[in-house]
Every structure is written in structure tokens, then in C-alpha cells.
Amino acid sequence: MRENEPAATNGTRDLLPLPPAAMYILVALAEAPSHGYRIMSEVEELSGGVMRLGPGTLYGSIKRMVGQRLIEELEERPDPALDDERRRYYQLTPLGAEVAVAELDRLTALTRTAAKRLPGRPQLGLT
Amino acid sequence: MTSGHRPTRFLSRGLVWLMPRALRDEYGPDMVQLALDRRTHSGEAAWRLWPSLLSDTAVVVARTRTEQLMNSMRALAVGVLLAVATFAALSGDLLVALGIASLGILLTGVFYARGRRSPAGSRRPAREPVSWVPWVLVGALLCLASLATVAIAGDRELAAPAWIALMAALLLGLTALATGLVLATQRSSRPVAVQPE
Numbered sequence: 037m038r039e040n041e042p043a044a045t046n047g048t049r050d051l052l053p054l055p056p057a058a059m060y061i062l063v064a065l066a067e068a069p070s071h072g073y074r075i076m077s078e079v080e081e082l083s084g085g086v087m088r089l090g091p092g093t094l095y096g097s098i099k100r101m102v103g104q105r106l107i108e109e110l111e112e113r114p115d116p117a118l119d120d121e122r123r124r125y126y127q128l129t130p131l132g133a134e135v136a137v138a139e140l141d142r143l144t145a146l147t148r149t150a151a152k153r154l155p156g157r158p159q160l161g162l163t
Numbered sequence: 164m165t166s167g168h169r170p171t172r173f174l175s176r177g178l179v180w181l182m183p184r185a186l187r188d189e190y191g192p193d194m195v196q197l198a199l200d201r202r203t204h205s206g207e208a209a210w211r212l213w214p215s216l217l218s219d220t221a222v223v224v225a226r227t228r229t230e231q232l233m234n235s236m237r238a239l240a241v242g243v244l245l246a247v248a249t250f251a252a253l254s255g256d257l258l259v260a261l262g263i264a265s266l267g268i269l270l271t272g273v274f275y276a277r278g279r280r281s282p283a284g285s286r287r288p289a290r291e292p293v294s295w296v297p298w299v300l301v302g303a304l305l306c307l308a309s310l311a312t313v314a315i316a317g318d319r320e321l322a323a324p325a326w327i328a329l330m331a332a333l334l335l336g337l338t339a340l341a342t343g344l345v346l347a348t349q350r351s352s353r354p355v356a357v358q359p360e
Contacts, residue, residue, distance in 0.1 A: 072193050073200040090219025091175065091194035092182055096227075099186060124193060 048131075048138045051104065057089060057097045062106065062128060062136040069110050069127035072098070098126060106132035171202045174213060178220040183227040235346070241270045242298075242342030249337050250330075271345055298343030305336025 054062070057079070064070060064078035072094060080088050089097070101107045110125040128136070175198035179191045198216055201207045248264035309332045321329065 072197050073204065076197065076201075077205070088215070090215055090223075091179075091197040092186070092219045092223030094197065095190035095194050096186055096223055099189060122192070122196065 048135050051106075051135050052139055052142055054135065054139045055097070056087065057093060058101055058106070059136065059139050060087060060089075061094075061097055061101065062132055062139075065107060065126060065128045066133070066136065069125045071123040071125050073123075075126070101132070102126075104131075105129055106135055168199060168202050171198055171209060171212065175199070175216060178216055181220055181224055183224070186223075186227075235342070238345040239338070239342050241267050241345045242338050242340075244270065245341035245345075246334055246337035249341075250334050267341070271348060295343045295346035298339050298346060300343075302336045302338070302340030302343055305332050306340060307336075309333040309336060 060079040060082055061075055063082060064075045070078065075098075076089050076094055098107065102109065106129060107126045108129050110127055113123070113125055172195060175195045179187055179194050182191075182194070198212070201212055202209070244263050244267035248260045248262075248267060250260075251263060252260035309329055312329055
């Protein structure tokens with residue numbers, strides 16, 4: 037294994053690197069199941085307004101990620117009393133969580149290497 | 164929803180119609196709802212929302228069509244080989260025909276095996292399906308037209324340009340037909356649904 041290469045299983049490694057939109061969606065779903073609009077808002081907030089997913093990009097990513105079993109649709113809404121019944125909720129699967137961690141490791145390793153090699157960059161203090 | 168949001172609903176419905184069918188069928192209403200949510204909950208102005216919806220649709224459609232084209236190109240390559248083989252066989256060059264046909268069948272086998280290695284629930288992203296029906300229809304039509312022309316001509320000798328056009332149409336028809344069959348093979352080996360574990 038090369039220096040700083042994250043330890044990921046073969047199945048997980050097949051999916052790396054994740055497209056940025058997919059990683060943001062996984063992170064958005066890390067804490068609780070969510071629906072399309074909330075995922076979009078969360079992604080926008082997480083990215084500091086840089087990434088605003090349009091309907092096609094968001095649901096295209098969701099479709100792909102459901103197919104890859106990174107996320108799954110909930111059969112029951114978390115709190116039907118509070119929300120619109122037309123909304124579909126999605127949650128992270130165990131594979132999705134594993135892939136998100138592996139991608140985070142990969143990005144961390146890249147960031148660490150980049151901080152060392154690029155002149156004039158501050159030390160990030162990553163452990 | 165207020166009546167002021169009707170244009171947004173109308174526009175997003177129209178844009179959803181342009182999306183790839185698989186996405187549209189599964190998430191069409193959700194995509195419209197998302198556009199409306201951006202208008203109502205985020206309070207996004209129409210002049211800002213509409214261009215972003217248009218560019219999002221353009222990106223998604225372009226990406227999907229490119230994926231489909233790349234998928235068609237592989238099938239087309241095999242289709243050309245099989246068509247040339249058939250053409251060679253028809254013209255009496257059996258050895259060449261067998262060689263080319265073997266290559267075509269080998270490539271089809273590789274595509275099929277790749278499809279089999281991505282069973283339902285595969286973690287690899289599925290390619291966008293390409294419809295094989297138009298290829299087969301156009302191919303069959305061209306082949307039938309060419310053969311009908313030969314039958315009608317009977318023993319009469321055709322002029323060189325007509326003969327070249329006829330053979331070109333036959334070759335094109337065989338290519339389209341073979342490409343359609345390869346696409347159908349790929350499609351049948353592709354997972355249709357993902358079953359939860």
C-alpha cells in the first residue's frame with residue numbers, strides 16, 4: 037500500500053473517488069433521513085453555497101446512488117405528522133456509510149499530501 | 164401554491180419531459196416539486212431559478228445522451244463486423260465471413276459477460292439503456308427494400324450506380340440490424356431492478 041492510502045475494502049474502492057455531489061449527499065444524510073428539498077438545502081449549506089443541485093442533478097445522483105445501494109428510500113416517513121406525504125425520504129445504508137468514510141480518508145490523505153507539497157499553504161493540523 | 168408559481172410549475176414540467184425517460188418516470192413529480200420548493204420555501208426569484216433549471220436540464224440531458232452514444236458506439240462496432248461478415252458470406256467469400264463473424268461474436272460475448280458481471284444490486288453505476296427497436300426497424304426496412312429491389316429487378320442487369328446504391332443500402336441495413344440485436348443482447352443482460360438485501 038502506498039503512503040497515506042486509505043484502507044478500503046475492494047467493493048468500496050470500486051466506487052472511489054465519489055463524484056462531489058454524491059459525497060455531499062452522503063454527508064447530508066449522515067445524521068438523519070431526509071427528502072429531496074432538504075438534501076438540496078443541506079448540500080448548499082455544507083458547500084458554503086458553492087454547490088446548488090438542480091432537480092435533474094439531484095435526482096440523477098439519487099437514482100444512481102440507490103442503484104449502488106449507497107442510499108435507500110424509506111418506506112415510512114420519519115414523522116408523517118410533520119411533513120407532506122408526497123415527499124420521499126432517503127437514508128444512508130451501511131455500505132453508504134462505509135463508502136463515505138473511505139472517501140473521507142481518501143480526501144484527508146490527499147489534503148495532507150497537498151499541504152506538504154504545495155508551497156505557501158498553511159499546515160492543516162490533520163491527524 | 165400561489166398562482167404566481169404556475170409558470171414555474173409549467174416550465175419545470177416541460178423540462179422534466181426533456182429528461183431521460185428512466186429518470187423522468189421514476190422522479191418526474193419529485194423534480195417538479197423540488198423546483199416549486201425552491202420557489203416557495205427558499206423564496207428564490209423566478210429570474211434566478213429558471214435559468215438554473217434550464218442549465219441543470221441541459222447538463223443532465225447532455226451527459227445522459229453522451230453515455231448513450233458511447234454505449235451505442237460499442238454496439239455499432241460489433242454491428243458493422245457482423246454486417247460485413249454477412250455481406251461477405253452473401254458474396255461467396257465464406258472464409259473471410261467466418262473470420263469477421265467470429266470477431267463480432269467474440270465482442271458480443273465480451274459485452275454480454277460485462278453485463279453479467281454487473282448483476283442486480285451491482286455497485287457499479289448502470290449505463291443508460293439505449294433502445295434497440297429503432298435500429299432493428301430501420302435495419303429490417305433497409306434489408307427488405309434492398310431484397311425487394313433485387314427480386315423486382317429479376318434477371319435485368321442494374322446499372323453500376325444503382326448496384327452500388329443497392330449494396331450500400333443492404334450493408335447499412337445489415338449493420339443497423341446487427342447493432343440492434345447487439346443492443347438487445349446487452350439490454351437483456353442488464354439488471355432491471357435492484358432488490359434490497
